[in-house]
Amino acid sequence: MEACHRSDATTVAQARTEALVVEYQTKLARYVRRMVGDAEVALDLTQDVFMSAYRMLQADPNRELTAGWLYRAATNAAISFIRRRKILRVLPLDREIDRSTWRVDERSASSVDLQAALARLPVEQSAALLLTSYVGYSSSEAAAMLGTTSDAVRQRVCRAMRVLRSVMKEGMGE
Numbered sequence: 001m002e003a004c005h006r007s008d009a010t011t012v013a014q015a016r017t018e019a020l021v022v023e024y025q026t027k028l029a030r031y032v033r034r035m036v037g038d039a040e041v042a043l044d045l046t047q048d049v050f051m052s053a054y055r056m057l058q059a060d061p062n063r064e065l066t067a068g069w070l071y072r073a074a075t076n077a078a079i080s081f082i083r084r085r086k087i088l089r090v091l092p093l094d095r096e097i098d099r100s101t102w103r104v105d106e107r108s109a110s111s112v113d114l115q116a117a118l119a120r121l122p123v124e125q126s127a128a129l130l131l132t133s134y135v136g137y138s139s140s141e142a143a144a145m146l147g148t149t150s151d152a153v154r155q156r157v158c159r160a161m162r163v164l165r166s167v168m169k170e171g172m173g174e
Contacts (some may be wrong), residue, residue, distance in 0.1 A: 025050070035127060
């Protein structure tokens, strides 16, 4: 009887995880790529998030996994990756940007400039900015995902925007 229950739990977990992958894989991979600056690493970290979701759903098939949970898990995975690389405070300024991950159109140059500017931000500021401005969460939702207060998120976004404006102006020769 227990083997049958495990099989049902596994089937349910697989189906629910596949639905999450279909709906969120591209969005999460883009979000993580902006944090870590590497498309392949972002795909690996995104896959890790979905494996965690699968394990959680296998343990409790009735558990509700929301977009907020996925983004928080992705944020934590990206921060852990950055910490493992011993670059928690500021990502290196001289790293090579994988230009193949950007679309080739009139926005490409500014996208690459923006990615380079994001690389100068501390991880905490980058995560707050991306969750609120790129993904569209409110500061209170982002605060819950980042384990801080909404005031801290707004402050991080404000500081990040100041840095981005400055870096973008430098890049434009103003």
